[in-house]
Amino acid sequence: MELQIISRKGDEIFLSDRMLPEYKRYLLVGSTPVATVSDFGDMLFQHFAGEGFDIWYSVYGIRSPVTLIARADAAVLELHIPFRNQMTAKWDGIIHEEMAEKQFDLSFTPFVHNQATFRQTGEYHTFDVHYHKETLQQFAPYFPLLAEFLEKVEKRIPASLLGSTRFLSPEMVRVVNEMLQYDFLESLAPAFYESKAMELLILMLRNISGIQPSVEKFSRSSLGYAQAARDLILSDLEHQYTASELARKTGTNVYTLKTTFRGLFGCSLFRYGEQARMEMARQLLLEGKNTVSEIAWLTGYPDVQNFSTAFKRHFHHRPTEIHRKG
Secondary structure, eight states, X not given: OOOEEEETTXXXXXXXXXXXXXXXXXOOTTOEEEEEEESSXXXXXXXXXXXXXXXXXXXXXXXXXXXXXXXXXXXXXXEEEEEESOEEEEETTEEEEEEOTTBOEEEXXXXXXXXXXXXXXXXXXXXXXXXXXXXXXXXXXXXXXXXXXXXXXXXXXXEESSSSXXXXXXXXXXXXXXXXXXXXXXXXXXXXXXXXXXXXXXXXXXXXXXXXXXXXXXXXXXXXXXXXXXXXXXXXTTSOOOHHHHHHHHTSOHHXXXXXXXXXXXXXXXXXXXXXXXHHHHHHHHHTOSOHHHXXXXXXXXXXXXXXXXXXXXXXXXXXXXXXXX
């Protein structure tokens, strides 16, 4: 696919044969990188072609607000994620409002003519997986929402799987981070990325499981309550908030919070908090700087046995097994 990127104001964008030193830490092992320079900022695009999927990881260093237009005479079926910072993205026939950091959607367009607006200066990262239609079709019989989406893909109709904002689960964030942080043999990168691309897809399908084609719309205030509750959970993982506590702290009622939270994040308040605590515990165990007892306390489990039971239920092995490896 030959992709053309231009600035709406006509700023010149030049290919660069030298990568900025600060971008080297973002290199995706085994990918093909392309760097550009311009007056509004610098960009790094990285492409990895796999079996049944393609990965695109892009880094934008924006020095002045800009709207970029991308064009390509090719169909794209893409799971797109603003992974750091947020922008306003518009696809052919599919309009996304401001997508917050770590939201996602799966979209299809029969040819690329999209635009992204960067309203603030700073660093933006996007992580996209282009799944081949055949890769997704094997899951369609089990997910009505996906089946309806793929019918539009077959007819080459621009389509969005969700049609509304939705956030990555903590498990999905972990999988993306693992792909971005892969630092082992380049010869093994294709197998690693393939396993993680499939894991990410399955986690996404679990995230949307049970959603019917008529996706419920929530008010802006309800979405704000749910996002505030998410922020509270992540800001203090030592405390296991009840739904009543979160509703009181965010200024809404328990029913509205529970309903909107599940619609926005794909799981219950309890499940989201447990996922976040387990992902944090796993990272701390791998780092090996804390004891298992300390990690239990840091993730809201004063009783080590309860922590070990929860960890095994989540990852299917005990925390001591990871800790010894770390």
